Amino acid sequence: MQRLIPTLRKDQVDLELLMLIRTILAATKEISFRVSQGALGDVLGSTLDENIQGEQQKKLDVIANQLIKNMLLSDANVRSIASEEEDDVVAGDPDGRFIVAFDPLDGSSNIDINGQIGTIFTIYPAKPSLAADDPAQFHQTGRSQLAAGYVLYGPSTMLMLTTGKETRCFTLDRTHGGFLLTNDKVAVPEKTAEFSINMANSRFWFEPTQTYINILLEGEEGERNKRYNMRWNAAMVGDIHRILVRGGIFLYPPDKRDPAKPAKLRLLYEANPMAMLLENAGGAASTGTENILDLETSDLHQRVPVIMGSAEEVEFAKSFYK
Numbered sequence: 077m078q079r080l081i082p083t084l085r086k087d088q089v090d091l092e093l094l095m096l097i098r099t100i101l102a103a104t105k106e107i108s109f110r111v112s113q114g115a116l117g118d119v120l121g122s123t124l125d126e127n128i129q130g131e132q133q134k135k136l137d138v139i140a141n142q143l144i145k146n147m148l149l150s151d152a153n154v155r156s157i158a159s160e161e162e163d164d165v166v167a168g169d170p171d172g173r174f175i176v177a178f179d180p181l182d183g184s185s186n187i188d189i190n191g192q193i194g195t196i197f198t199i200y201p202a203k204p205s206l207a208a209d210d211p212a213q214f215h216q217t218g219r220s221q222l223a224a225g226y227v228l229y230g231p232s233t234m235l236m237l238t239t240g241k242e243t244r245c246f247t248l249d250r251t252h253g254g255f256l257l258t259n260d261k262v263a264v265p266e267k268t269a270e271f272s273i274n275m276a277n278s279r280f281w282f283e284p285t286q287t288y289i290n291i292l293l294e295g296e297e298g299e300r301n302k303r304y305n306m307r308w309n310a311a312m313v314g315d316i317h318r319i320l321v322r323g324g325i326f327l328y329p330p331d332k333r334d335p336a337k338p339a340k341l342r343l344l345y346e347a348n349p350m351a352m353l354l355e356n357a358g359g360a361a362s363t364g365t366e367n368i369l370d371l372e373t374s375d376l377h378q379r380v381p382v383i384m385g386s387a388e389e390v391e392f393a394k395s396f397y398k
């Protein structure tokens with residue numbers, strides 16, 4: 077089985093970008109080990125702090141953030157860093173060619189129940205004219221991403237990665253500590269009969285989401301003429317992984333729970349990298365009215381509605397949001 081570096085070299089990935097991906101993955105291997113130790117590694121439970129978004133930080137959110145940040149700060153090619161767990165941009169090397177955004181621990185509510193969690197990351201080119209601590213470094217569209225991926229800490233630790241061409245899947249081989257290529261061309265089935273949405277929010281949804289999900293619930297008696305199944309991991313990384321493997325549609329639509337925060341998921345370090353992985357595997361990603369990758373980030377922690385997965389199903393869902 078092919079290792080990660082030869083695979084990336086075959087794809088003619090820029091050497092410094094390749095080294096940066098390796099740096100990020102070194103941190104995720106350490107996180108994978110800490111996660112596997114669970115209560116024995118003193119990584120479960122919460123801290124007393126909140127992040128900038130008012131969410132209580134878990135110990136593992138903080139540990140993972142620190143591990144990745146420290147690794148990135150040791151790479152001279154990293155100019156700026158943005159993280160879900162950092163209020164502001166963290167300045168790296170003033171001459172770095174790349175900027176990195178990441179969600180150190182996605183699916184935090186699954187940490188204490190030994191459920192699926194992961195790390196999501198994305199790399200963009202740095203803007204040479206801007207300082208390393210300037211948030212405008214990140215004011216780019218998702219189309220500018222040079223590489224995007226996630227590491228899923230499940231029963232096995234898996235890496236899903238795209239550097240602009242195919243989306244590829246690697247599995248961490250714990251016997252020698254490297255990621256080995258286990259699917260060199262991930263292909264999301266165009267059609268699906270499986271949806272992912274937090275149904276507990278249904279009474280807060282806006283009309284387009286109500287109408288669309290009701291049609292799916294009607295099954296073979298409804299317009300879609302097929303019986304749908306539902307899955308919700310409470311970790312985007314787990315839901316998107318399932319969709320990349322066997323298809324499906326994932327929605328986190330805006331709702332009326334908190335008018336200040338109509339959408340939940342973050343554009344920069346959740347929606348954009350997942351959208352790139354899906355598009356490069358034949359899937360689709362939309363806000364309902366716009367393609368996610370076409371949105372320009374204007375705020376580090378900006379939130380967006382998310383509808384992504386199998387292309388035909390996303391297209392049908394979009395017809396309700398016009």
Ligand SMILES: O=P(O)(O)OC[C@H]1O[C@](O)(COP(=O)(O)O)[C@@H](O)[C@@H]1O
Pocket residue numbers: 131160179181182183184185274310311312313328
């Ligand atoms: O708890 P809810 O509302 O179902 O939300 C679940 C969603 O929140 C998230 O956990 C947010 O990510 P974080 O754990 O990084 O904050 C997503 O992974 C997941 O899809």
Ligand SMILES: [Mg+2]
Pocket residue numbers: 179181182183312346
């Ligand atoms: Mg997250």
Ligand SMILES: [Mg+2]
Pocket residue numbers: 137160179180181182183184
């Ligand atoms: Mg997180």
